[in-house]
Amino acid sequence: MNVRIRLFAVAKDLAGRDSISLELPAGSTIAQLRARLAAEVPPLAGVLPQVLFAIGSEYATDDSVVSAGSEVACIPPVSGG
């Protein structure tokens, strides 16, 4: 399945784009997505262990399963306020 991952802040700058599409096996978890993203976009490898992911605008965990059509986002440590 094809999954689009939105990138923000330092992740966007490191990747040089604001989103990336990955082809993942059905049933992939966030942990698997994180590993694939590091392999596909090496500049992100350094920060990926320390970022969170969201699925459908809600925080996900490493065990969360990504569905086809989900909006996934890479959330580096936040600094609003």
Added chain:
Amino acid sequence: MNVRIRLFAVAKDLAGRDSISLELPAGSTIAQLRARLAAEVPPLAGVLPQVLFAIGSEYATDDSVVSAGSEVACIPPVSGG
């Protein structure tokens, strides 16, 4: 010596005036002033045990000595804010 005591809020209402002058012996303390005030203005007797006094715009204690010319004020429990 003559001492003027300012009255506020419920004390002013009970006394029916916003200040009162008392003739007190030199060296009188706030405790003595309080007792005199209760005797001179009976409607105040009920609240006087529970009010504070100020001398020259600073809180005083029962032991504080009143000087001639001091501005003394009767301070019922405050409710600003």
Added chain:
Amino acid sequence: MHKGYLGCDVIEIVNEPIDTAAVLAQVATDEAGAVLLFLGTTRAGTRGRRTASLDYECYGEMARNQLGELEAVARKRWPLLGCAIVHRVGHLKIGEVSVAVAVSTAHRHAAFEAGQWLIDTLKEVVPIWKKENWSDGESQWVHPGLTTSVRPDDNARHDG
């Protein structure tokens, strides 16, 4: 709005409505990362009874002295940049601002702590009194803890 660190204290007791935007402007500085504004407002109901309006009275010279001392103590305890306290007296309708306390600091926790301490302490020590004008026509001074007044039940401590 570029503006240097002024660090001025503002203490006012006013008869007119409090201009909250002006109070905020008084504590604004480029060094602040946090601004805290507390407003005490006159509310329509207190423990079930309806209030129509309030009258505030103060012992002016002493109230200003006490507010100045509060600011001085707060500045020793917290790294305040700006600090402003404005209290209104006279006749207030429901929903109006009776007091405004504003502080600005580099970091927010000091602003919350100082703001809360200032309003808590103001309510305990500053010689200002309010009279509730109840909607049933009766009026009554509020004196927390005063038990020998006509209606002792109404003088339990209450805060805004």
Added chain:
Amino acid sequence: MHKGYLGCDVIEIVNEPIDTAAVLAQVATDEAGAVLLFLGTTRAGTRGRRTASLDYECYGEMARNQLGELEAVARKRWPLLGCAIVHRVGHLKIGEVSVAVAVSTAHRHAAFEAGQWLIDTLKEVVPIWKKENWSDGESQWVHPGLTTSVRPDDNARHDG
């Protein structure tokens, strides 16, 4: 300004300067005895280094969701009358307001507690990021705790 209890939640992410008077008006109600407004402001210096301006970016849909959840949790924990959170994004000069959090309550302690919890939690969970544009010309995203970026020393947690 007689006004009934509205109890409406206001959540906004805006590109323009925050109108703090409007935020205060949004939480005003005749039942409130206390209004607390917290403003996060862009400060000129962070640990000695000078900031020229800041850029805020957000993940809009998620940020709004998260802010809505914060308000819902705060309403369960404290008896809030009004609650408003407005966050600005885009390019901010020094001394501008980046976030406004306002709550109104009958009694003041709940307002302080809820206001502090809202801003503390907002800073931990809401997907908004700021980039410091230092006065020396360098720019850098702020990611508290992120240790593998180019300049790890600059990413120690700092708050406003």
